[in-house]
Amino acid sequence: MSQAPLAPPAPRTTPTSLDDTLRALCATVTPLPGHALLLDALRRQGGPEFTPRLSRGGWFRPGRILDADGNTVADSALEWLEQAWADCGEDGASFTDEYAEAGLVITLEQGVSHYLVAPASRAPDDYLQLEIEELQEVISHAVGGRGPAIDSVEALLDRPADAPPPQPLAAPRYRFRRLTDMRGFISRLDLQAGSPPPVLRFLRDWASSSAGQQRNFCDHWVLALSEHLDRFRQPRAGAVPVAAHAPQWHGTPGLRGTPLAQQLHDYDRAAGYGFAWYFHMISAHRVPRNVAPDVFADLQDDMAYLPERDAALIHAWMREPYSI
Numbered sequence: 149m150s151q152a153p154l155a156p157p158a159p160r161t162t163p164t165s166l167d168d169t170l171r172a173l174c175a176t177v178t179p180l181p182g183h184a185l186l187l188d189a190l191r192r193q194g195g196p197e198f199t200p201r202l203s204r205g206g207w208f209r210p211g212r213i214l215d216a217d218g219n220t221v222a223d224s225a226l227e228w229l230e231q232a233w234a235d236c237g238e239d240g241a242s243f244t245d246e247y248a249e250a251g252l253v254i255t256l257e258q259g260v261s262h263y264l265v266a267p268a269s270r271a272p273d274d275y276l277q278l279e280i281e282e283l284q285e286v287i288s289h290a291v292g293g294r295g296p297a298i299d300s301v302e303a304l305l306d307r308p309a310d311a312p313p314p315q316p317l318a319a320p321r322y323r324f325r326r327l328t329d330m331r332g333f334i335s336r337l338d339l340q341a342g343s344p345p346p347v348l349r350f351l352r353d354w355a356s357s358s359a360g361q362q363r364n365f366c367d368h369w370v371l372a373l374s375e376h377l378d379r380f381r382q383p384r385a386g387a388v389p390v391a392a393h394a395p396q397w398h399g400t401p402g403l404r405g406t407p408l409a410q411q412l413h414d415y416d417r418a419a420g421y422g423f424a425w426y427f428h429m430i431s432a433h434r435v436p437r438n439v440a441p442d443v444f445a446d447l448q449d450d451m452a453y454l455p456e457r458d459a460a461l462i463h464a465w466m467r468e469p470y471s472i
Contacts, residue, residue, distance in 0.1 A: 167327050169193055170278065174322035179282050183262065186280075186322065198264040198278055202370050202392045210305055211255030211285050225254050229291075229304050240298035247292030254305065255317060256288040261325070263390075265366040272351045272365035273334040277373075279325040286314035328373060330366075337385055346472045347371065347387045350430060358422040358455050368392055368421060388472055389431045395419050397428075397435045404446055409453035412443070423458045426465075431472045440465055 170190070177186045183200055190198070213222040213229075222228035236242040260282040267275040289311040291304070298304060307314075337345055354360045359368075371387040378384045395418035399411040415425045415435065429435035444466050447459055454462065 166195060167324075169195060170280075170327060171324040174280055174324040177322060179320045179322055183264070187264075196266040196276055198266045198276070200262060201265045201366065202263040202390060203260050204263075204390075205258075205260040207259050207261075209257040209259065209283075211257050211288075213291065214253050214255060214287070216251035221252060225256075225305070226301070229254075229301050232291075233301050233304065243298055243304075244292050250292060252291035254288050254291055255285050256305075256307075256314070257283045257285055258314065259283050263370040265370065267364045267366050268331075270360075270364060271331070272354045272360060273330050275330050275364070275366045277326075277328045277330055277366070277370060279327075281323040281325055282320050283323055284320040285317045287317060288314055326373070330371065333371075333373065333385065333387070337387065340384065345386060346430075346470050347389060349470060350389055350427070350472060353430075353461050354427065356457055357426070357461055358458050359424065359427065361457075363421045368419070368424075369427075389427070391428065391431065391434075393419065394428060394432070394434055395424075397425075399436070399439065401436070401438070402442075404442055405451060406453075408439075408442055408446065409451075412439075412453075422455075423461075426458070426461065430465075430470065433471065437469075437471070440469075 173186055173189050173193075177189055179186075187198060190196075210224070210226040210229075212220055213225050215221050232247070233243060236246055262280050262282060264278040264280070265275050266278070289307050334348070334351065338348055351365065354365050369389045369391055372390050374386040374388075376384055376386075395415060397415060399415070400407075403411065412425050415428075416422050419425075419428070425435045425439065429437060429439060440462060443454070444462050447454070447462060452459075
């Protein structure tokens with residue numbers, strides 16, 4: 149059954165001028181820890197007050213192909229490798245024979261995704277989310293030299309385990325990715341045909357819980373957004389909560405009563421807000437799902453270590469469990 153939206157759909161949209169301003173700043177400002185230069189420049193131009201919330205690294209994009217003198221052989225390493233692989237009959241031994249002594253190297257764009265937020269009110273979906281990338285081109289590894297074990301273009305892009313450390317070719321730089329008015333995005337999710345995505349219930353639960361009474365949602369979470377075409381070629385959007393800080397669960401299975409309440413309190417204190425364990429149970433299952441039935445059993449035994457608003461969410465979850 150469809151529920152009421154988190155907030156009345158708002159007519160406001162993210163100003164195109166703000167997108168343009170951020171795109172221009174990302175093209176000219178040098179990245180620094182904490183993004184002080186970028187945020188100061190945005191403030192001087194009258195932009196919102198963004199706060200860095202989460203950074204996710206460890207990913208890369210294919211860069212270029214360079215020769216032994218550092219000259220560019222191809223601007224797109226992926227396209228060049230796909231053609232070279234096809235020319236060698238998609239055979240690892242033939243590819244190695246052709247390129248092992250060519251002196252060519254592959255560069256990669258090492259990346260970090262930064263999420264910054266600017267809340268507008270206490271509603272969990274009422275904030276701007278800015279996503280920027282921090283990229284640095286590095287020399288990764290030689291084009292050939294790994295023998296017949298190569299079996300795909302993807303394998304050619306993978307860094308060998310014995311490759312020397314990546315060699316930076318330039319200073320890091322920003323790339324503007326996306327600025328999202330989350331209230332409008334969540335309203336769009338709510339209006340999509342089909343079953344409501346679980347993130348809508350997640351946000352409603354946050355608003356109803358003691359966590360939502362204490363803190364803004366974007367103080368502790370961001371939303372990883374996605375858009376794709378379904379099998380009918382219709383656009384579909386999605387969102388998954390990602391915790392800015394995710395404590396480890398150190399609980400002992402099977403505890404009840406006061407010992408269980410203490411474990412929940414310890415987890416919430418590590419996370420920085422009340423009822424955190426519930427949201428980390430639902431998203432990414434950092435807290436085991438069997439904790440909720442144990443808490444429910446305590447509630448049935450009239451143990452009152454949860455606020456009523458949080459106890460109501462446990463009852464609702466037991467009737468209709470969900471996860472993201």
